[in-house]
Amino acid sequence: MHAPAEFAAWMELALAEAQAALATEDVPVGAVLVAPDGSVVAVGRNERELHTDPTAHAEVVAIRRAAAALDDWHLTELTLVVTLEPCVMCAGAILAARIPRVVFGAWDEKAGAVGSVYDVLRDRRLQHRVEVFAGVEAERCSRLLTDFFRGPDADAGGGL
Numbered sequence: 001m002h003a004p005a006e007f008a009a010w011m012e013l014a015l016a017e018a019q020a021a022l023a024t025e026d027v028p029v030g031a032v033l034v035a036p037d038g039s040v041v042a043v044g045r046n047e048r049e050l051h052t053d054p055t056a057h058a059e060v061v062a063i064r065r066a067a068a069a070l071d072d073w074h075l076t077e078l079t080l081v082v083t084l085e086p087c088v089m090c091a092g093a094i095l096a097a098r099i100p101r102v103v104f105g106a107w108d109e110k111a112g113a114v115g116s117v118y119d120v121l122r123d124r125r126l127q128h129r130v131e132v133f134a135g136v137e138a139e140r141c142s143r144l145l146t147d148f149f150r151g152p153d154a155d156a157g158g159g160l
Helices: 006-024 060-069 088-094 138-150
Strands: 030-034 040-045 081-086 101-106 131-133
Touching: 006 030, 006 040, 006 060, 006 081, 006 088, 006 101, 030 060, 040 060, 040 081, 040 131, 060 088, 081 138
Parallel strands: 081 101, 101 131
Antiparallel strands: 030 040, 030 081
């Protein structure tokens, strides 16, 4: 299934959030929650280093902000756009918030829970399943992470 064109525009916003995470030396992952009309309800970026909070992943930060903004934890109308495939914790938060659609950029072959290592969001044993669009701006999302983990002294040539 082809991803709608607006997903790329929303991913730009998530990439900007990911870029902002670099200022606090957090892993550059960004997330955006979007309403059906295309308006942004909440944004989040990794803030684990900033707050010394292991649960402060971009998705969880955005979900908390959206719930506060809407004064409702049922986020049943929103689309989550995130630069990296959600982990198990974030997949659980997505299910708990009843988010119906997730769009992500880079695959996480080590800890991904939306198809690479696990597929929590589409597990038929669970009551709530999520529509997933993977690989939106995947190369750019991957490059941001690769560059972060490679460090500032690494050779800029080659790779992703």
